[in-house]
Amino acid sequence: MIDTLDCDVLIVGGGPAGLSVASHLDPSVHSIILHQDAEIGRPVRTSGGTWERDMQALEIPKKHYQVIDQLDFFSDNAEARFAIANDRMAVLDVTGLYQYLASLSEYSNCNLLTGTKFVSVERQGDGFVSTARNREDGEFSINSNYVIDSSGWQSVVLESLGLGSKPNRTGVGIEYEFPRCSFPKNRAILFVGETALTGYGWVFPTPDNRLRLGIGVLHPDTDLSPRSVMDAFVAGGHAARYGVEILKDYKVNAGIIPSVAYDPELVFGNVIRVGDSANMASPTVGEGIRTAIEFGRLLGQELSNQINGDTRALQRYQATANKRFTRDYRFGLMMNQRIAQYSPNRWDKSVQRLARLSEVEMTAMVRSEFSVRMIVRTIWLNLKRKMGR
Numbered sequence: 001m002i003d004t005l006d007c008d009v010l011i012v013g014g015g016p017a018g019l020s021v022a023s024h025l026d027p028s029v030h031s032i033i034l035h036q037d038a039e040i041g042r043p044v045r046t047s048g049g050t051w052e053r054d055m056q057a058l059e060i061p062k063k064h065y066q067v068i069d070q071l072d073f074f075s076d077n078a079e080a081r082f083a084i085a086n087d088r089m090a091v092l093d094v095t096g097l098y099q100y101l102a103s104l105s106e107y108s109n110c111n112l113l114t115g116t117k118f119v120s121v122e123r124q125g126d127g128f129v130s131t132a133r134n135r136e137d138g139e140f141s142i143n144s145n146y147v148i149d150s151s152g153w154q155s156v157v158l159e160s161l162g163l164g165s166k167p168n169r170t171g172v173g174i175e176y177e178f179p180r181c182s183f184p185k186n187r188a189i190l191f192v193g194e195t196a197l198t199g200y201g202w203v204f205p206t207p208d209n210r211l212r213l214g215i216g217v218l219h220p221d222t223d224l225s226p227r228s229v230m231d232a233f234v235a236g237g238h239a240a241r242y243g244v245e246i247l248k249d250y251k252v253n254a255g256i257i258p259s260v261a262y263d264p265e266l267v268f269g270n271v272i273r274v275g276d277s278a279n280m281a282s283p284t285v286g287e288g289i290r291t292a293i294e295f296g297r298l299l300g301q302e303l304s305n306q307i308n309g310d311t312r313a314l315q316r317y318q319a320t321a322n323k324r325f326t327r328d329y330r331f332g333l334m335m336n337q338r339i340a341q342y343s344p345n346r347w348d349k350s351v352q353r354l355a356r357l358s359e360v361e362m363t364a365m366v367r368s369e370f371s372v373r374m375i376v377r378t379i380w381l382n383l384k385r386k387m388g389r
Ligand SMILES: Cc1cc2nc3c(=O)[nH]c(=O)nc-3n(C[C@H](O)[C@H](O)[C@H](O)COP(=O)(O)OP(=O)(O)OC[C@H]3O[C@@H](n4cnc5c(N)ncnc54)[C@H](O)[C@@H]3O)c2cc1C
Pocket: 012, 013, 014, 015, 016, 017, 018, 034, 035, 036, 037, 045, 046, 047, 048, 049, 050, 116, 117, 118, 119, 150, 151, 152, 153, 154, 156, 171, 172, 173, 174, 216, 254, 255, 256, 257, 274, 275, 276, 277, 281, 286, 287, 288, 289, 290, 292
């Protein structure tokens, strides 16, 4: 029976952000990860779309992703097809990748407690006492000097300390996963319009020859559940348009992601947030795995520096994230809020315009990485449209 545990750093949440913090802490720093699910990477709560260049830069083994060189966009009556020559997309084997990320801290000074839920935290002196719970031990305490909130959209640490709250706008997604059959393994599809309402849908082939067909909607922009939107999509026979055959024994994945403005405050003294709890997923398509890994690793390094006496290290972490996200995510969220209101007819026009973009422009838009030229051009086109009206 556990009564009390001690560590330097308590990491709440064993998703890509928390696992990456742990793997990049200095071996002299003792950490504990609390993860509420029984296993890392299961159940799957994400669809795993990403980019080959980021996986290479993060040194993710190739077996954990399927490279995609054909990305097609569909609305009800228009399509934009891209044969990607340079900046190829990728689809992750989510469970395999997360277990690989966990394996990176196996030999470090880290204890991973799965099936263990973080309940609450209180300040005590210069440190913290957290309460956790699992089936074997019931409730127990963990003393730590630092607490990392990597609990995803739930932001359980910030909420417990009154430093933040759950997002009031979220992307809520559901996915059916089944064998890929004859669907090409190098092709991904994104679809919008009548069948996906305020959100969008996707078809992603995984490295283990499965296909993920998903739909995400925005709450409270709509109060429909993604399940009902997906059921209508399936019943309407729309999958056939994309060459997808839905096999009966499909697995269901579901998840939630914040869809609110990026908040530049990441460091609250010895409480630090990263990943979805810091709203680091891209506002255009809600892609957050690569940034969770990248900034989780950076936080692990900078927190070690801070513990070893570099008093500016955590501020550097925050400044690096702010430089990366503030401008692009502000513009991306503006786009997201606008397109969430699009009618199916407006989506058709938009996809026709998309078809005229170069590969580089399309990629920048999906990744929420905007050049000043793109921002100015979009604002100008909007103004022109409004003045025309
Ligand atoms: C439907 C959907 C589709 C998506 N598609 C993509 C995509 O194609 N590509 C992409 O890059 N990103 C995608 N995302 C976003 C991506 O999943 C997230 O950005 C990413 O998972 C963030 O990682 P994280 O570690 O911050 O949070 P999470 O992955 O959410 O990990 C947090 C973990 O903390 C655990 N936790 C929560 N509360 C507690 C508690 N009280 N105690 C203990 N543990 C707790 C949770 O169980 C969870 O496993 C999608 C998200 C959704 C919902």
